[in-house]
Amino acid sequence: MDYVIEADRLCKNYGSRHRVLKEFDIHVPKGSIYGLIGKNGAGKTTFMRIICGVQPLTSGEFSLFGAKSSDTNAVRKARERISAVIESPSFYPHMSAKDNLIQQYTLLGIPSTEGIDELLELVGLLNTGKKKVKDFSLGMKQRLGIAMALAGSPDLIILDEPMNRLEPEGVVELRETILRLNKERDITFVISSHILNELSKIATDYGFIRDGKLIEEITARDLEAKLSSSSHRTLEDYFLDLMNR
Numbered sequence: 001m002d003y004v005i006e007a008d009r010l011c012k013n014y015g016s017r018h019r020v021l022k023e024f025d026i027h028v029p030k031g032s033i034y035g036l037i038g039k040n041g042a043g044k045t046t047f048m049r050i051i052c053g054v055q056p057l058t059s060g061e062f063s064l065f066g067a068k069s070s071d072t073n074a075v076r077k078a079r080e081r082i083s084a085v086i087e088s089p090s091f092y093p094h095m096s097a098k099d100n101l102i103q104q105y106t107l108l109g110i111p112s113t114e115g116i117d118e119l120l121e122l123v124g125l126l127n128t129g130k131k132k133v134k135d136f137s138l139g140m141k142q143r144l145g146i147a148m149a150l151a152g153s154p155d156l157i158i159l160d161e162p163m164n165r166l167e168p169e170g171v172v173e174l175r176e177t178i179l180r181l182n183k184e185r186d187i188t189f190v191i192s193s194h195i196l197n198e199l200s201k202i203a204t205d206y207g208f209i210r211d212g213k214l215i216e217e218i219t220a221r222d223l224e225a226k227l228s229s230s231s232h233r234t235l236e237d238y239f240l241d242l243m244n245r
């Protein structure tokens with residue numbers, strides 16, 4: 001199996017007492033849509049921040065596209081292949097979607113803006129014309145965030161709670177965008193979400209995190225088989241049972 005991210009006994013402490021990740025192991029297969037599931041405060045965002053290089057790890061290691069975290073240069077290069085929307089994506093609110101993307105291209109040093117219309121089309125924002133981002137719905141902003149993340153042609157996109165606060169149609173559009181990018185561009189996704197019903201419509205793999213530890217990793221197919229032969233009917237039931245064990 002080819003993994004995009006692997007972590008081995010990853011630990012993260014804040015200060016001397018607050019242990020947030022505790023020997024955290026994870027295996028994200030190439031081409032997967034990996035759902036990272038855990039309650040608030042379980043450590044999902046911290047893990048994502050470490051992978052993106054925003055936070056240093058305390059001990060243990062991870063590899064990203066085969067580059068080990070101990071090899072600073074290799075991991076820095078590997079990070080060029082990832083994009084993340086971790087906090088709310090930031091935009092220029094008084095500009096259109098297209099102008100925001102032009103800014104992003106400039107920031108990344110991409111000389112040609114040729115691909116921008118294709119990006120807008122891909123995330124369903126091509127018809128927004130001169131409309132300013134400040135007047136976008138939350139769902140449109142979320143999709144623009146993904147378009148911005150796509151500007152560097154990443155092989156892996158990390159999304160932290162992307163469905164949060166989205167209106168139902170926004171959720172559907174985001175879901176379709178993610179599926180299309182996964183299929184057409186072979187982009188791997190790591191998505192944290194507590195909207196499990198939605199996540200279960202797209203995820204190919206799951207990791208369940210409880211109190212800083214990955215307590216189970218399972219493919220969607222295996223989980224489905226497990227659910228059909230047990231008293232749990234939904235991902236939500238399964239999750240609640242795991243968390244309370």
Ligand code: ATP
Nearest residue numbers: 014018020038039040041042043044045046047161
């Ligand atoms: P949520 O969905 O609520 O963001 P999460 O699973 O993403 O949950 P994290 O954001 O990783 O959880 O936070 C895990 C723990 O680490 C929490 O107790 C949080 O308060 C703490 N924490 C996060 N960032 C910091 C920081 N910079 N300094 C100190 N503690 C932090």
